[in-house]
Amino acid sequence: MDSPSQPSPPPPAAAAEGGPAADGQAAELPRLTVTQVEQMKVEAKVGEIYRVLFGNAPNANSLMLELWREQHVEYLTRGLKHLGPSFHVLDANRPWLCYWIIHALALLDEIPDDVEDDIVDFLSRCQDKDGGYGGGPGQLPHLATTYAAVNTLVTIGSERALSSVNRDNLYKFMLRMKDTSGAFRMHDGGEIDVRASYTAISVASLVNILDGELAKGVGNYITRCQTYEGGIAGEPYAEAHGGYTFCGLATMILLNEVDKLDLASLIGWVAFRQGVECGFQGRTNKLVDGCYSFWQGAALALTQKLMTVVDEQLKSSYSSKRPPGDDACGTSSSTEAAYYAKFGFDFIEKSNQIGPLFHNIALQQYILLCAQVLDGGLRDKPGKNRDHYHSCYCLSGLSVSQYSAMVDSDACPLPQHVLGPYSNLLEPIHPLYNVVLDKYHTAYEFFSS
Amino acid sequence: MAPSSTSSEGASDEWLPPSRRPELADVVPVTQDDGPHPVVAIAYRDEFREVMDYFRALYFAGERSVRALHLTAEVIDLNPGNYTVWHFRRLVLEALDADLREEMDFVDRIAECNPKNYQIWHHKRWLAEKLGPDIANKEHEFTRKILSMDAKNYHAWSHRQWVLQALGGWETELQYCNQLLEEDVFNNSAWNQRYLVITSSPLLGGLAAMRDSEVDYTVGAILANPQNESPWRYLKGLYKGENNLLMADERISDVCLKVLKHDSTCVFALSLLLDLLQIGLQPSDELKGTIEAIKNSDPEADEAVDADLATAICSILQRCDPLRINYWSWYRTTISSQT
Numbered sequence: 001m002d003s004p005s006q007p008s009p010p011p012p013a014a015a016a017e018g019g020p021a022a023d024g025q026a027a028e029l030p031r032l033t034v035t036q037v038e039q040m041k042v043e044a045k046v047g048e049i050y051r052v053l054f055g056n057a058p059n060a061n062s063l064m065l066e067l068w069r070e071q072h073v074e075y076l077t078r079g080l081k082h083l084g085p086s087f088h089v090l091d092a093n094r095p096w097l098c099y100w101i102i103h104a105l106a107l108l109d110e111i112p113d114d115v116e117d118d119i120v121d122f123l124s125r126c127q128d129k130d131g132g133y134g135g136g137p138g139q140l141p142h143l144a145t146t147y148a149a150v151n152t153l154v155t156i157g158s159e160r161a162l163s164s165v166n167r168d169n170l171y172k173f174m175l176r177m178k179d180t181s182g183a184f185r186m187h188d189g190g191e192i193d194v195r196a197s198y199t200a201i202s203v204a205s206l207v208n209i210l211d212g213e214l215a216k217g218v219g220n221y222i223t224r225c226q227t228y229e230g231g232i233a234g235e236p237y238a239e240a241h242g243g244y245t246f247c248g249l250a251t252m253i254l255l256n257e258v259d260k261l262d263l264a265s266l267i268g269w270v271a272f273r274q275g276v277e278c279g280f281q282g283r284t285n286k287l288v289d290g291c292y293s294f295w296q297g298a299a300l301a302l303t304q305k306l307m308t309v310v311d312e313q314l315k316s317s318y319s320s321k322r323p324p325g326d327d328a329c330g331t332s333s334s335t336e337a338a339y340y341a342k343f344g345f346d347f348i349e350k351s352n353q354i355g356p357l358f359h360n361i362a363l364q365q366y367i368l369l370c371a372q373v374l375d376g377g378l379r380d381k382p383g384k385n386r387d388h389y390h391s392c393y394c395l396s397g398l399s400v401s402q403y404s405a406m407v408d409s410d411a412c413p414l415p416q417h418v419l420g421p422y423s424n425l426l427e428p429i430h431p432l433y434n435v436v437l438d439k440y441h442t443a444y445e446f447f448s449s
Numbered sequence: 450m451a452p453s454s455t456s457s458e459g460a461s462d463e464w465l466p467p468s469r470r471p472e473l474a475d476v477v478p479v480t481q482d483d484g485p486h487p488v489v490a491i492a493y494r495d496e497f498r499e500v501m502d503y504f505r506a507l508y509f510a511g512e513r514s515v516r517a518l519h520l521t522a523e524v525i526d527l528n529p530g531n532y533t534v535w536h537f538r539r540l541v542l543e544a545l546d547a548d549l550r551e552e553m554d555f556v557d558r559i560a561e562c563n564p565k566n567y568q569i570w571h572h573k574r575w576l577a578e579k580l581g582p583d584i585a586n587k588e589h590e591f592t593r594k595i596l597s598m599d600a601k602n603y604h605a606w607s608h609r610q611w612v613l614q615a616l617g618g619w620e621t622e623l624q625y626c627n628q629l630l631e632e633d634v635f636n637n638s639a640w641n642q643r644y645l646v647i648t649s650s651p652l653l654g655g656l657a658a659m660r661d662s663e664v665d666y667t668v669g670a671i672l673a674n675p676q677n678e679s680p681w682r683y684l685k686g687l688y689k690g691e692n693n694l695l696m697a698d699e700r701i702s703d704v705c706l707k708v709l710k711h712d713s714t715c716v717f718a719l720s721l722l723l724d725l726l727q728i729g730l731q732p733s734d735e736l737k738g739t740i741e742a743i744k745n746s747d748p749e750a751d752e753a754v755d756a757d758l759a760t761a762i763c764s765i766l767q768r769c770d771p772l773r774i775n776y777w778s779w780y781r782t783t784i785s786s787q788t
Contacts, residue, residue, distance in 0.1 A: 079489065080489060083490065087492075091528050121484050137481055137484075139532075140536055191567060237641075238607050271773055285635045318727065358776070359774065359775060
């Protein structure tokens with residue numbers, strides 16, 4: 001099995017045998033539902049991979065568990081320069097391509113310095129004259145591509161990059177995107193959902209333009225999106241979903257309104273999304289997907305610093321009928337920007353009050369063995385193709401799981417917290433924004449002065 | 450008029466580049482301003498590049514004309530994720546006072562090939578809002594069709610929920626949930642939809658009126674498939690914010706005990722029992738006996754006497770749910786700190 005210094009992930013037998021009606025499956029096949037059949041196919045594929053791992057000699061394991069840095073860097077760097085004709089479907093997402101690639105490279109500590117200025121120049125062409133960033137030059141500004149562009153610039157981190165953001169216009173753009181309910185819409189006339197609120201609040205916080213005007217009503221909207229399952233949905237009444245759960249939770253922390261969420265039920269829901277494959281699924285009874293290593297993994301990592309709030313909520317819910325979310329009537333009294341300036345910063349300075357709430361080693365096992373592609377890049381699950389989105393979020397999730405056992409956000413993990421060779425260790429991130437931590441600090445200083 | 454410019458959806462075999470179309474002869478194409486050293490540069494095919502160049506020209510000029518409408522259809526066909534084009538198309542539709550039912554047919558055809566696209570569904574919502582309650586049933590038919598191909602399509606469900614709440618059509622919705630759950634009781638999206646119907650349908654009287662029969666339905670689903678997490682979560686959801694009622698309903702602890710009789714390590718049953726104890730359930734002798742028996746059946750269980758029943762269940766879960774060992778260890782600490 002593993003070297004003695006590493007706690008072993010749950011036995012792969014679970015993945016190999018598990019699943020509903022796994023025994024006698026031939027006889028029962030006709031009665032299996034679509035969900036069961038799809039789940040069994042994935043478990044079989046993952047089980048096959050894990051059986052190889054557990055049949056190996058320990059030294060071979062270490063090879064198998066290696067993060068293929070060089071291959072990933074090559075795949076990512078190539079994409080930064082050139083993308084084939086089939087990428088035309090992402091023509092309205094080019095700042096996202098920049099972010100997925102640059103952030104992944106930053107996690108690997110391999111940002112090529114020869115393209116930094118070109119990226120800044122390109123993103124300036126995506127910046128609208130009235131604020132915000134579009135999906136490409138001349139496109140309508142959009143909150144999601146604004147998030148991608150600003151996170152990219154923060155990750156580059158040069159004076160030129162950071163000063164290229166027109167904050168005054170950005171603020172005006174965001175105000176224009178605010179609906180009467182307080183929630184944000186993605187673009188002029190665009191859809192309203194939790195993603196829009198997260199990207200707006202994350203960017204506003206990061207470049208220090210968040211104030212009461214922008215914050216007003218957002219917390220109540222997100223509270224309404226927490227479902228009976230415990231996770232957060234894209235809009236009220238929709239299904240609890242990993243991506244929106246991260247977005248909603250991070251937003252509430254940045255607004256200092258996280259106590260409006262029912263945190264214990266949120267934690268319970270996310271913890272149950274890690275499955276026998278060792279990775280996370282996005283929704284109940286859906287298939288595992290490497291990108292949720294970040295969305296779900298980081299959501300749980302955030303809660304490691306929220307235990308004081310959780311304890312208070314538990315106390316009040318056990319002593320009375322009132323559910324935690326119900327005292328959500330008060331809107332924040334302070335409307336000053338100074339009030340909001342430090343929530344993102346203070347949060348990362350806080351220590352983790354408990355260890356990880358998910359299986360951090362098992363998650364690394366899924367990412368390293370099931371999500372890595374030999375030619376570079378990472379993917380959703382075995383049998384799927386790599387892409388830049390999954391490369392970004394699998395690596396972000398890997399970083400989160402490597403650091404989640406430490407008390408302080410920037411503390412160096414112990415060897416037993418890093419599955420595989422210690423050289424697998426990635427850069428730590430600021431989990432509220434998903435940018436590399438030291439890049440965050442540079443930007444924080446830049447934008448607070 | 451050239452066949453290609455009438456719409457994007459047909460006649461692509463006779464595609465004529467915009468530069469050779471008489472109706473666009475006066476338009477000066479605008480190339481993309483990518484700068485001298487572009488990054489994430491896409492090697493566009495000539496067709497894509499040219500259509501985009503002509504689109505940009507009309508978009509920047511703000512030309513709200515029939516030919517602009519046709520060109521947006523072509524761009525959408527090439528890249529339905531281009532939200533700028535959709536936005537511009539809405540402006541043109543409004544300016545031309547276009548037939549929005551026809552537009553709905555157009556977007557439906559695109560949606561069938563691209564069912565997981567934010568822009569398409571947003572466009573449908575915009576149209577449905579303008580068309581009003583008359584369109585509700587047609588929309589429900591359409592989402593039903595999309596969901597018959599992928600019963601968990603998030604966009605389709607969101608659209609369906611919005612149409613129900615804004616335009617109506619609740620009459621057969623519970624029946625539809627039943628049907629989907631009969632087909633695949635593991636479909637959590639259908640359970641989620643059921644929750645919306647039970648809590649919000651103006652025809653059913655709300656959660657309080659429906660709770661009793663829903664508990665029976667859900668208990669049945671659990672007993673048929675105890676490893677199906679969806680009904681377990683739904684069952685708890687039926688008592689959201691009503692801890693006292695949850696505790697008082699004996700069917701809840703009964704279903705846990707029934708399941709544990711056949712599968713003593715069913716995590717969902719143990720977990721729900723734990724929740725019940727946490728909110729103050731006084732354990733019956735049967736419950737105590739069941740937990741004690743499960744605990745003793747494991748030869749590796751530590752000898753130490755657990756402080757209370759909840760802690761004992763945590764110990765069991767820590768062993769039988771190793772993937773969540775961290776979670777259960779934490780849960781255990783919340784018990785001791787609350788009591």
